[in-house]
Amino acid sequence: MIASKQKIAIKGTRHGLTLQLDDQCSYKEILGELDEKLSSNNQAEDDQLINVTIQLGNRYLTQEQKDALKKVIREKQHLVVDSIESNLITKEEAKEWKKHAEVKPFVKVVRSGQVINIEGDLLLIGDVNPGGKVMATGNIFIMGSLRGIAHAGVDGDEKAVISASFMKPSQLRISDSISQAPDYETDGVYMECAYLDEKVSKILMERLQDVIKKRPDLSSFERRMLNG
Amino acid sequence: MGEAIVVTSGKGGVGKTTTTANIGTALALLGNKVCLIDTDIGLRNLDVVMGLENRIIFDLVDVVQNRIKLKQGLIPDKRFDCLQLLPAAQTSDKSELSPKRMKEIVEELKQDFDYIIIDCPAGIEQGFKNAVAGADKAVVVTNPEKSSIRDADRIIGLLEQEDMEPPKLIVNRMKNHMVKTGDMVDVDDIVNLLSIDLLGVVADDEEVIKASNIGEPVALQPNSKASLAYRNIARRILGESVPLLSLEEEQGLLAKMKRFFGIRT
Structure with a gap:
């Protein structure tokens, strides 16, 4: 039960890390858990920068929200957001x-x-x-x-x-x-x-x-x- | 209720005024009541080509500013009663006229005349807009040379935005011997490029210059080439279908014989 309630799944691939974010919970919850999770995974100083791909699933984020998300991740020294993927786009787009x-x-x-x-x-x-x-x-x-x-x-x-x-x-x-x-x-x-x-x-x-x-x-x- | 036709070209010096004078004369020859309007205010020529320069008392600007009645501004032609000219002013400029006022004048003339032929000034500015405003149809004059064709194309583009029928094309000053040597663009190429209907081709004829110098439109001559071409154009305007004149020169007895036997050269 507790394991399935995880809102963020981290997977390692050849190109770096992939963060799969749960698309049913609130945005705030995601940010909170992200902050917590990444802080606990402190890495050694000499590591290279790691590319991160974020998969939002069926969640739509505004540009501000995306920037906030990037900022949270960027604060953890060695992670760089490479791309944010979502299944959704706005009508205008x-x-x-x-x-x-x-x-x-x-x-x-x-x-x-x-x-x-x-x-x-x-x-x-x-x-x-x-x-x-x-x-x-x-x-x-x-x-x-x-x-x-x-x-x-x-x-x-x-x-x-x-x-x-x-x-x-x-x-x-x-x-x-x-x-x-x-x-x-x-x-x-x-x-x-x-x-x-x-x-x-x-x-x-x-x-x-x-x-x-x-x-x-x-x-x-x-x-x-x-x-x- | 008459019909107003504007004669335009974009480029200067291709023969708008000559064409206006001759189409007008040819239409009058065929028994129509025709009024010519010169809208080239400040650079009037149509009166000279028609040989009516000395008779001008009032002009278009006098009419526009309501100094006189429209009828008083019209100058009857020397030769035909059914042909009249409304000359442009020489002392004012094109800003004296507005498209709205032009429209009113043309509408009024349409009551009394079968055809109103409007001579448009060169260019695409105010003068062009004035001239085009009252017209139901347009005739674009071009010479068989690139710069003139380019300007004709531009003008056709502008005419298409106006509320009138698609313009028709007259190719003026065609020199057949130069087409043969490939030094001049031929009529088919021009029509292909501009993609509008051809109303007529007028050969480059010295008679045109002679005639305009003495103030007798060439269309009055019985059998010069340009005269025939203009009269054919007039008949096409009236709705007859007249085949294009051959521009070929007669080439001696052999050519005549061949033609007699139906052999094409």
Whole structure:
């Protein structure tokens, strides 16, 4: 009975400690027991810092509560909170995730001087004319011609790609990288896809079919959640 | 109840005023009651192209400030009774006019005329907003060159936000021999890029310059190329379906023979 009433279970893993916190009792009780438990486990001075992962289970903590929790643990010299995991998120966070994970269709010719800026993936049914600009936190897919500027992964998603039925962009931007069209006149290419190559950290263009192999998780919800 | 059409381009010098004068003249030739309005206050030209400069007594700004009645401001054309011009003021600037006032003027003119053709100033500021305010339709004029196409694209974007039909395109100053050598953008490329309907293509014709210098719109000439193009545009505005003129030059007897036998060159 007494053993099962324990509110904090400590497990050692390869990466450090995992604290599983009971999600039925009150937050105060947790803090109290945590303080008590960690104080009794005083370790030797020369130990290295130990990473701690906290698993909250079905408990939601506000940022202040999380900070307080971290502080209690941090006070015990050799423990550092690495991450806090919870099964729950707030409605706002969920909406935010969804926003970043959605493909947003637009039916429009983006003309000179016009800008589309969205969160998530952009599906443009129409053209981007020279002087026009499309921006998205995720990928950009253009059913028509891309002759203007496209900026994918605006918030820093380096895995984002830009694809168009006809590519003759004046500039491509992915995350913080920029690639300019050459100064000489080019013909433009059909059905190609631009991506950021990690090795040379440059924006490269290849056949759409080849880029899919490099970005197999292009459409997966998880990828976009993590990048959101 | 008439229809108001604004002729605009964004860029200057592509032929808005010439186009306005000629579409107006061609529509009048076809028996419509037409009123031309020059909204380029401070840089008026339409009166010069129409050859009516000497007859100006009152202007648009006089009408706007209620110094005269609208009817008194209209100048009848030398050639047609059914064609009239409301000239712009040369001494004021564009801030004299407001979109609201422009709308009222156009609405009033619509009662008496079949077509009101509004000549828009270059740019996208106040002058453009004034000119567009009263219009039901828009015609975008562009030259087959990149800078002018870019500005046309910008203007179409702005027109799409207005409460009017999708604008139509006129490609002016087309030089066919340059398209053939690949030195000029061809009409198909322009239409593809701008993705709006083509209303007509006007060849680069010296007659246009000659005609505007003597104040006789080129559309009055019986068979110059530009004249035919403008008259076709007018017929398209009236709703007829008229095929595009071939821009090809006649190339001697052989070409004529080939055409006679239906062989395409």
